[in-house]
Amino acid sequence: MAFTTTYTLDKPYFYECFDESLPYSKRAKPKYFLLVLLVALGLFGIYVLDDHYLGSFMIMLAVLECVAFYYRRPWWVTRQMLSRASGSEVTLTFDEEGIKSANHYKSYQLEWQNISEVIDTQQGIIIKNKSGMQYISKQILTPEILAFINKKATQ
Template sequence: MTTAFTYSTTYLLDKSHYIETYEASVPADNSKKVYLIAILLALVGLAVLMLTEINAFVAWFIIALGGLEVFSIRFKKPWWLARQLISKAANTELTLTIDEHGISSKSIHVKSTLAWTDISKIEVTENGWLLYHNDSKNYLSSRALSDEAKAFLTTKTQLINALAI
């Protein structure tokens, strides 16, 4: 008789965890298309400034929005990381449990369970797994997992991705 698989571990939601999560889950977009909105805002602002008699404040405001858009694109990762590090979950311990039913996370602020049946696709990354469900995704780092837990997740990945095809 085989026993059901259960694995539990506790780790800290620290800066290195958030950096790994960001790098695995946010696709890098180095194309020039991401700056299109910023360029359009700047051009509209210049057109309003030079071609109309509207108050110059409005034109400079639109140009400043274009600059702010460039700033938000350029510093996307540090901004996201700063928001995570000032959240109430930062530097707290998270207990992760993986079993036959799904993946559960429990901390002082959050208690959630993601059932295997709710996961539509699992993508293996360099340092973990991206779990796709209900138009969103979660990242599961492999650095806190045992070899048995990694093998279990690899098996679940094959099963879930085979059903998705």
Template structure:
């Protein structure tokens, strides 16, 4: 009789975890192309201010939108982490179970399962694994940190990664 494969670990949803999730799964591009939209908004606002008879408030409003857009790009990670820290799930303990069916995440506030059959690919990063999966025709991402996975669990994920990424 085959023994079922199951790996279980627990971790806390804290600031360090959220920072790792964002930095590993959301690559940040810091080129000038990213700031193009904010530059266009600021230039358009200045054109309104200097060369049109439109009320100055409209021009300053468009300039302020451009500045706000640039700040939102620059502070994207701290803003995302702050929103996660303010959520009711912050600080709660999560039980993670990896088995033949998929990845089960269970906490007081949320219980979710990502099935292996719904995963399109798994990418390994220096600190964890990014799970790309589809639920109800929507592409989603999940992140698993290596810090709370045993070496056996990591080997099992790599085995699944090889089978998913080959097909």
């Protein structure tokens, strides 16, 4: 038994992918330790070492880290849109071996035994394995495909 579906890697898909995956990623919270360390090193440089350039540089790195965290969504989507795969059509095949994804630029196969968890989100599913996460929108999945994925992932 095999199911096949296709979708396009476009901006709305990338936004959905980011929004649905973020709560389950390691980047959901700011790097508080890094921020405190950079500010502390900056203050140490200014007041103890009396090196205002070094201290200001460290504090500006902390500010840059805050800006990067705040704009992480548009930055990630922009990077995806600049990739050569952007705008291409992806074909997903679900069969007894696993999930196969292919487009003009890249193809990969994720075997069922390598899937550690399937997370159901509001707009899609997140498939976790040892190398990371893959997001698939429910807009392209039929109820039969969803049932097949859940059945194979729990075996």
